[in-house]
Amino acid sequence: MVDERHPLREFDVSRPNVARMYDYYLGGKNHFPADRAAAEKVIAISRGHVREAVRENRDFLGRAVRFLAREAGVRGFLDLGAGLPTQGNVHEVALAAAPDAQVVYVDNDPVVATHGRALLATTPQVSFLEADLRRPDEVISALPAAFALDRPVGVLMVSCLHFVSDQEDPWGLVAAYARALPSGSHIVISHLGSDAFPAEMAQGREVYGAANAMLEARPSASIVRLFDGLRVVDPGVVPLNEWRPAPDALPLRGASLPVLGGVGRVP
Structure with a gap:
């Protein structure tokens, strides 16, 4: 049922959407023919490994x-840049670990907004904010009163900064959020790397050029720079499957995982 207090904005189903493509990679149901067609091109370019990468990202x-x-x-x-709700949502993981946790999802996509509002109906500790992560001052000022910044918080920038162009300065964005957070807060980042498969990344960028956001895979040195000013938690900025893997984690199907991630603590 549509919430009449927040009518759904019209959205273009003829243009591939990065959130819906991601949902398709994960085996979700919230996508349209244009999303599926674009996603299948990326799957072909990656020889199927993009699906492993997004699962590792979720884990x-x-x-x-x-x-x-x-x-x-x-x-x-x-x-x-929360994207479409899918298996293992942040609030599900956080509340299972800490029943008193508060979660705020932020995204500027109208489809994501609809699903985010649905979360509000059943989980009072979850809020949805329709905003652009590239405007940190606006995001911080719009946080609900229940989300207090008088104690350490966790900011998740997972698989979203590679949709922020160099001109939009992802390094400055991370620094801006860090400045707004209390000491002891943490910032979690995952980002697509270009070092291992430069030709495939260039082809993938062409596919995403027709979508609603350009893909900007970056060299590992540029990804590590995102953590400047933060105290990086062990084991550092590493391929996602190497960041504190579960004891029963399965080995990769591919030779390597071109997605780096890490957690940085705000001093």
């Missing part, structure tokens, strides 16, 4: 959230 997100809740004592989670 990394869950491990990072559990680390913040159980070991770092974080109770407030701000998920930027």
Whole structure:
């Protein structure tokens, strides 16, 4: 049922959408023919490994959230560029680890907005904010009153900064959020790397050029720079499957995982 207080904005189903493509990679149901066609091109370019990469990304997100809740004592989670709700949502992982946690999802996509509002109906500790992560001052000022910044929080920038162009300065965005957070907060980042498969990344960029956001895979050195000014938690900025893997984690199907991630603590 559509919430009449927040009518759904019209959205273009004829143009591939990065959130819906991601949902398709994960085996979800919230996508349209244009999304599926574009996603299949990326699957072909990657010889199917993009699906492994997005699953590893999802698993990394869950491990990072559990680390913040159980070991770092974080109770407030701000998920930027959240994308479409799917299996293992941040609030599900956070609340399982810490029942008193608060979660705010942030995205500027109208489809994501609709699903985000549905979350509000059943989980009072979850809020949805329709905003652009590239405007940190606006995001921070619009946070609900229940999401207090008087204690450490966790900011999740998972698989979103590679949709921020160099001109939009992703390094400056991370720094801006870090400045707005209390000491002891953590920032979680995952980002697509270009080092291992430069030709495939260039082809993938062409596919995403027709979508609603350009893909900007970056060299590992540029990804590590995102953590400047933060105290990087062990084991550092590494391929996602190497960040505190579960004891029963399965080996990769591919030779390597071209997605790096890490967790940085705000001094």
